[in-house]
Amino acid sequence: MGARKQFDPTRRRFLSLSGSVLAAVASPFVMSAKAWAQSKTFVIYSFDGVLGRAFKEQVIPPFEQQHGVRIETITMPGSVPPMQKVKAMVEAGRPEADVIPMQLTDYVFARRNNLVIPLGPSDIPEYKNLYPQFITEHGPGLLLWSYGIAYNTRHIKEEPSSWRELWNPAYKGRVAINDPIFEHVLQMVNLTYSGKLLPINDQTFARLSELRPNLLTLYTTGAQAEQLLRREEVWIGGMWNSRTAAVQDEGVPVRFIAPKEGFFVRYNPFCIPRGARDPDLAKTWINYVCSKEPQGLIAEKGYQGSPNKEVVYSEHIKSRLIVTDPNVIQRAVKEDFDAIVDNVADWRRRWDAWKQA
Amino acid sequence: MSADSGREDVKGWVTRGIAGATLVFLVLPQFILLIESFTADNHLTFPPSRYGLRWYGYILTDPDWVGALVRSMVVASVVTPLTVLIGLAAAFALDRGPRRGRRAIYTLLIAPMILPHVVLGLGQFQIAFWTHMQDTLAAYTLAHLTIALPYAIIIIGASLQVFDRRVEEAAQSLGAVPWRAVVYVTLPALRPSLIATAIFAFITSFDEFIITYLLSTRQVTIPIQIFNSLSFQLEPSVAAISGLTLIVTAALSGILIARGQLPGAPQAMR
Amino acid sequence: MVERGWGASSLSSDREEVSKGLWLLLTPAALLYLITFLAPLVVLLLVSFERTTGGVTASSISLQNYADFFSDGVTLRAVGRTLYLSFAIALGCLLLGYPVALSMRRAQGAVRLLLLFLVISPLLTSVIVRNVSWILILGREGLINVVLRELGVSDPPRLMYNDLGVMIGVVHVYLAFVVLPVFASLASIDPAVEESAASLGASPTRVFLHITLPLSVPGVIAGFTLVFVLCIGIYLTPVVMGGNFVVTISMIIADLVRTQFDVGRASAFSVMVLLMVSVLVWAGRQYERRHESPR
Numbered sequence: 014m015g016a017r018k019q020f021d022p023t024r025r026r027f028l029s030l031s032g033s034v035l036a037a038v039a040s041p042f043v044m045s046a047k048a049w050a051q052s053k054t055f056v057i058y059s060f061d062g063v064l065g066r067a068f069k070e071q072v073i074p075p076f077e078q079q080h081g082v083r084i085e086t087i088t089m090p091g092s093v094p095p096m097q098k099v100k101a102m103v104e105a106g107r108p109e110a111d112v113i114p115m116q117l118t119d120y121v122f123a124r125r126n127n128l129v130i131p132l133g134p135s136d137i138p139e140y141k142n143l144y145p146q147f148i149t150e151h152g153p154g155l156l157l158w159s160y161g162i163a164y165n166t167r168h169i170k171e172e173p174s175s176w177r178e179l180w181n182p183a184y185k186g187r188v189a190i191n192d193p194i195f196e197h198v199l200q201m202v203n204l205t206y207s208g209k210l211l212p213i214n215d216q217t218f219a220r221l222s223e224l225r226p227n228l229l230t231l232y233t234t235g236a237q238a239e240q241l242l243r244r245e246e247v248w249i250g251g252m253w254n255s256r257t258a259a260v261q262d263e264g265v266p267v268r269f270i271a272p273k274e275g276f277f278v279r280y281n282p283f284c285i286p287r288g289a290r291d292p293d294l295a296k297t298w299i300n301y302v303c304s305k306e307p308q309g310l311i312a313e314k315g316y317q318g319s320p321n322k323e324v325v326y327s328e329h330i331k332s333r334l335i336v337t338d339p340n341v342i343q344r345a346v347k348e349d350f351d352a353i354v355d356n357v358a359d360w361r362r363r364w365d366a367w368k369q370a
Numbered sequence: 371m372s373a374d375s376g377r378e379d380v381k382g383w384v385t386r387g388i389a390g391a392t393l394v395f396l397v398l399p400q401f402i403l404l405i406e407s408f409t410a411d412n413h414l415t416f417p418p419s420r421y422g423l424r425w426y427g428y429i430l431t432d433p434d435w436v437g438a439l440v441r442s443m444v445v446a447s448v449v450t451p452l453t454v455l456i457g458l459a460a461a462f463a464l465d466r467g468p469r470r471g472r473r474a475i476y477t478l479l480i481a482p483m484i485l486p487h488v489v490l491g492l493g494q495f496q497i498a499f500w501t502h503m504q505d506t507l508a509a510y511t512l513a514h515l516t517i518a519l520p521y522a523i524i525i526i527g528a529s530l531q532v533f534d535r536r537v538e539e540a541a542q543s544l545g546a547v548p549w550r551a552v553v554y555v556t557l558p559a560l561r562p563s564l565i566a567t568a569i570f571a572f573i574t575s576f577d578e579f580i581i582t583y584l585l586s587t588r589q590v591t592i593p594i595q596i597f598n599s600l601s602f603q604l605e606p607s608v609a610a611i612s613g614l615t616l617i618v619t620a621a622l623s624g625i626l627i628a629r630g631q632l633p634g635a636p637q638a639m640r
Numbered sequence: 641m642v643e644r645g646w647g648a649s650s651l652s653s654d655r656e657e658v659s660k661g662l663w664l665l666l667t668p669a670a671l672l673y674l675i676t677f678l679a680p681l682v683v684l685l686l687v688s689f690e691r692t693t694g695g696v697t698a699s700s701i702s703l704q705n706y707a708d709f710f711s712d713g714v715t716l717r718a719v720g721r722t723l724y725l726s727f728a729i730a731l732g733c734l735l736l737g738y739p740v741a742l743s744m745r746r747a748q749g750a751v752r753l754l755l756l757f758l759v760i761s762p763l764l765t766s767v768i769v770r771n772v773s774w775i776l777i778l779g780r781e782g783l784i785n786v787v788l789r790e791l792g793v794s795d796p797p798r799l800m801y802n803d804l805g806v807m808i809g810v811v812h813v814y815l816a817f818v819v820l821p822v823f824a825s826l827a828s829i830d831p832a833v834e835e836s837a838a839s840l841g842a843s844p845t846r847v848f849l850h851i852t853l854p855l856s857v858p859g860v861i862a863g864f865t866l867v868f869v870l871c872i873g874i875y876l877t878p879v880v881m882g883g884n885f886v887v888t889i890s891m892i893i894a895d896l897v898r899t900q901f902d903v904g905r906a907s908a909f910s911v912m913v914l915l916m917v918s919v920l921v922w923a924g925r926q927y928e929r930r931h932e933s934p935r
Contacts, residue, residue: 463663489897
């Protein structure tokens with residue numbers, strides 16, 4: 014016969030092979046599903062990487078046992094919730110998860126589009142143990158992280174104290190800054206030269222252009238930032254504390270400092286979408302995550318600070334993270350997130366224009 | 371005469387040189403990835419300080435990775451033959467059909483390739499969500515089929531164009547019914563392009579990220595799994611999955627050799 | 641020269657059957673596209689008239705998104721940059737890929753399959769992972785720089801985090817998309833034609849320039865157009881290989897969806913890109929038609 018017959022065996026083989034592998038892999042899932050048929054299922058969004066694993070292995074199991082539920086996690090790619098999808102789902106009345114940890118800018122979007130339910134001290138009793146500045150109307154802000162300067166101690170002997178060090182000509186081609194959350198870069202430039210975060214204008218970009226000869230690259234993910242530090246391609250840059258701490262723990266000679274002009278601290282509000290299947294369980298879960306032990310675990314394993322006053326950090330983590338010190342947290346600058354969300358389109362355009370220049 | 375052949379030699383060697391350098395260029399990152407896949411370190415550093423099968427073991431036992439692998443394989447295995455069949459049919463219709471409107475239909479058929487996947491995926495998500503089909507392998511299959519089909523149209527179309535229809539017509543004049551002439555004469559001649567299409571379709575489906583990501587929730591495929599692990603950690607698991615893909619494909623190619631399905635000169639001519 | 645199909649089979653009932661058969665062949669593709677392509681496009685078109693500010697979408701219809709495409713000072717520039725890169729990359733793929741296709745054609749059996757495997761091997765690895773490898777090779781502390789430094793080169797040129805890096809990264813993966821169509825075209829050429837020309841005294845170069853190359857032109861155009869159009873859609877590679885300094889139109893669209901929650905604008909920009917590329921493809925097809933062998 015012609016060519017068509019010759020294709021069949023390969024195709025059939027593919028499908029039957031896949032079928033048997035699928036059956037083999039699926040059977041444990043089917044069996045465990047039967048076992049779990051007794052208990053309730055509760056769906057939450059969770060993180061990828063080390064943080065997600067910390068949740069899965071240490072934070073989730075005690076809650077499952079205590080409340081007789083099974084928690085199913087949906088990993089958020091890049092640890093960022095798919096807000097467009099969430100909006101579509103909430104508006105259709107069927108959100109896929111009951112708890113959504115958001116970024117502060119996502120939270121503005123959620124608030125303005127009425128996607129999340131308000132939560133108060135009666136819903137989350139643990140609020141009484143949290144620093145009030147991290148409590149939002151729709152959920153507690155957990156997982157504190159900060160943005161400052163990371164530098165390589167092998168190549169830079171004197172500890173920098175100012176953001177202006179990034180502009181130092183001695184570091185030509187050895188500086189990296191971030192592309193995501195680029196509003197930090199713009200506000201940082203303003204802070205350094207005018208002492209105020211806003212407004213972002215031509216002067217901001219003029220000063221940013223002066224940084225250009227020093228810049229090696231604008232990194233896009235935390236993993237990339239780590240890689241740049243680890244391979245010592247970059248000696249100094251605007252970096253996130255958690256990433257720097259992770260690389261430090263590998264033995265790479267880097268340190269994180271909070272520059273004197275000011276630095277940034279953000280957190281993730283844990284919210285419940287409108288139309289969630291089990292809002293009461295969601296509140297119980299959030300309350301649990303806020304409490305001392307889970308927060309302590311998250312700090313140790315995930316390098317994230319906690320808003321809970323009662324958390325006791327190990328010396329090791331305290332040396333690595335600046336967000337463990339309440340005095341330091343007070344010194345962080347206050348960002349206006351509504352202004353950021355309003356202006357980010359315009360800033361992004363100018364940022365893209367600056368990049369292409 | 372000797373000057374001529376000298377120049378011919380130089381031209382021959384230049385061509386071979388460019389081809390050789392290009393092949394090295396093509397292979398270098400995969401080669402490095404293959405080495406990296408055997409690292410026993412926690413991160414991707416070059417060269418690795420220790421070697422082992424640690425990360426291969428990880429991706430073949432970790433439920434997230436295995437699930438992603440199975441899903442990607444299943445979807446790609448369905449998408450590939452469908453792409454070849456539907457694409458062949460459409461390319462044929464285009465080639466043999468009326469000249470008028472051909473350009474428009476051709477452009478329409480390859481259009482999914484042109485639209486940025488980000489936006490196509492978003493539109494597809496809306497439709498899938500509306501029909502309760504989001505996060506299903508069936509939805510992924512349809513979406514991948516759509517972006518793979520343009521390759522079929524282009525590749526098979528190009529081959530059909532240079533195909534000398536006189537041979538097919540000769541078969542017909544010898545008494546063969548038109549469709550038989552096509553199956554026994556034209557199809558074998560199209561074999562290289564059909565295989566090329568199958569390869570492209572499989573790879574397109576296996577490697578497709580953004581549309582699948584937009585359609586997915588828990589049914590994670592390999593590219594999404596890689597993206598998940600890479601945005602948080604530069605884990606060697608991604609090198610291991612690359613190594614696995616390379617090794618498995620090499621093995622499959624070996625099977626193809628044994629079964630005699632090499633892309634070859636038109637068999638009808640031999 | 642034999643006429644195209646319609647003239648050869650003379651019976652009109654045959655012709656009708658063939659015509660019906662041909663339309664039937666198009667049906668699966670048409671059905672598929674209706675659900676997975678045309679319907680989403682309609683949705684996108686409708687959405688492109690939505691205006692979103694500060695994360696909230698207004699309910700009124702507006703053409704402002706389209707106006708912004710031309711007037712915001714960044715998008716057109718990104719489009720220009722994208723077209724320039726796409727052309728350079730497609731050309732690079734052609735110049736490097738044609739010799740490879742020739743070598744594949746000349747090779748036999750297992751060698752040919754080996755070459756094929758090498759050519760598509762970049763596609764077997766995920767795009768994100770590939771770019772990570774390139775950092776290890778082209779980066780500041782990468783393989784090449786280390787070697788260059790050993791050889792005494794003090795200020796090695798930057799092979800990455802710029803336009804060149806993007807070109808290297810994309811040519812690397814899209815080369816196969818030129819090699820395969822060109823190879824398929826070359827493989828369909830009857831060697832007897834070339835052999836007879838050679839036996840008549842033509843030098844290998846003449847045979848190549850006057851017979852092989854012209855006959856492979858459909859494959860060349862198909863490959864070039866394919867790569868050119870694909871390049872317009874790249875949005876992951878420029879991020880790593882271009883150090884984020886290279887901004888393509890697809891990156892802008894992706895960002896509008898993922899971080900700015902502005903689907904309306906993303907849709908409008910995509911419609912513009914679709915129009916632009918349709919024109920390019922149409923132009924490519926015109927050129928291809930002129931090189932079609934008369935039948």
